[in-house]
Amino acid sequence: MKNKKSYLLYFVLVSLFAEAPVFGQVLPDTGKPLPDILFFAETSGFIPFSQSYRINYQTSLAGIPVEVAGGIGFPLNSMLSGVFNVRYKRRTAIFVPDFRIKTLEIELAVRDYLEKEHDKDLRLYGSAGLLLARSTVAGNIDATADGKNIVPAEVSQDYYNVGLGIGLGVEYPVGKNSGIYFGFHIGIYFADAVATGGLGNIGGVSIGLGYRIGL
Numbered sequence: 001m002k003n004k005k006s007y008l009l010y011f012v013l014v015s016l017f018a019e020a021p022v023f024g025q026v027l028p029d030t031g032k033p034l035p036d037i038l039f040f041a042e043t044s045g046f047i048p049f050s051q052s053y054r055i056n057y058q059t060s061l062a063g064i065p066v067e068v069a070g071g072i073g074f075p076l077n078s079m080l081s082g083v084f085n086v087r088y089k090r091r092t093a094i095f096v097p098d099f100r101i102k103t104l105e106i107e108l109a110v111r112d113y114l115e116k117e118h119d120k121d122l123r124l125y126g127s128a129g130l131l132l133a134r135s136t137v138a139g140n141i142d143a144t145a146d147g148k149n150i151v152p153a154e155v156s157q158d159y160y161n162v163g164l165g166i167g168l169g170v171e172y173p174v175g176k177n178s179g180i181y182f183g184f185h186i187g188i189y190f191a192d193a194v195a196t197g198g199l200g201n202i203g204g205v206s207i208g209l210g211y212r213i214g215l
Contacts, residue, residue, distance in 0.1 A: 035177050035214025038073035038081060044185070044208025046089055050201055057091040057101065067206060071107075075214070079113045083127065087206070099139035103202060105187070106132045107165050120173065127167035131187055135159045135199055159199045163189035177214035183207075 046059045046067045059065045071085035085107040093099035109129020117123055138156035169183020185206040192198030 032176070034075050034078065036075075038075065038083075038212060038214045040069070040071045040073065040083070040085065040210055040212050042069045042181075042208045042210025043067070044069065044206040046204055046206050048202070048204035049188070050204075053091070053202070053204075056094055058094055059089055060092045061088075061090050067208075069206075069208070069210070073111060073212075078117070081111045083107070083109045083111045083129070085109065085129075093139075096139065099137075101135055101137050101199075101202075103133055103135040108132075109165060109167075111167075113171075117173070122170045122172055123179075124170055125168070125181070125183070127165070127185075129165045131161075131163040131165045131189065131203075133161045133163070133189065133202065135161070135202055137199070159192050161189045161192040161199070161202060163187055163191075163201075163203055171212065175213070179212050181210050181212060183210075 043066050045065065048054055048057070059067060061067065067087055067089035069085060069087040071083055073081040073083040075081045087103075087105040087107070089103050089105075091101040091103075107129045109127050111125060111127040114124040114126055136156055136158050138154060140152055140154050142150045143153040144150045165185060165187050167183055167185040169181050171179045171181035173179045185208070187203035187206070189201045189203045192200065192202075194200040
């Protein structure tokens with residue numbers, strides 16, 4: 001009886017893992033090896049949700065109204081990957097000189113292709129994940145230590161926030177394990193309320209173009 005249970009356990013384990021893809025394995029549905037790791041890089045235009053940010057700030061990175069992003073992905077199978085993304089944006093105040101907000105955003109997400117891959121054809125994908133952000137507000141003020149001598153000084157303050165990220169887009173293959181993609185990313189933040197002296201919902205919609213390569 002004990003031997004029968006051992007054989008049964010062995011059969012169940014083999015059945016479970018026989019179809020599970022591993023890194024470097026040739027996938028039966030595509031005939032292509034599953035990459036060990038994916039690299040992403042993109043640039044996007046950004047539209048904030050908050051009306052106060054739309055009116056009083058503009059996105060400006062080296063004088064260009066864009067944000068940049070990059071990350072790595074870890075394929076779980078031919079459709080699903082775990083993704084670690086980093087986004088950076090810089091806003092400058094329109095009506096206040098030398099006043100800016102720099103935001104570094106980290107996203108822990110999953111990215112899922114919503115259809116199987118076809119040769120030389122667009123492929124729809126979606127993503128969802130947790131957002132963690134640090135925003136640094138900085139500006140120049142006139143400061144004095146004795147009430148007489150006024151000198152310019154830079155002041156800054158860090159703010160932290162947590163939110164939800166949702167993405168949707170299409171990808172087109174340009175190589176064996178690479179492709180370009182165009183998509184939307186929505187970031188919604190819940191913490192750091194204005195009522196408690198925070199920045200409120202610093203999220204918005206990013207519309208961008210990116211490149212993906214797998215190794």
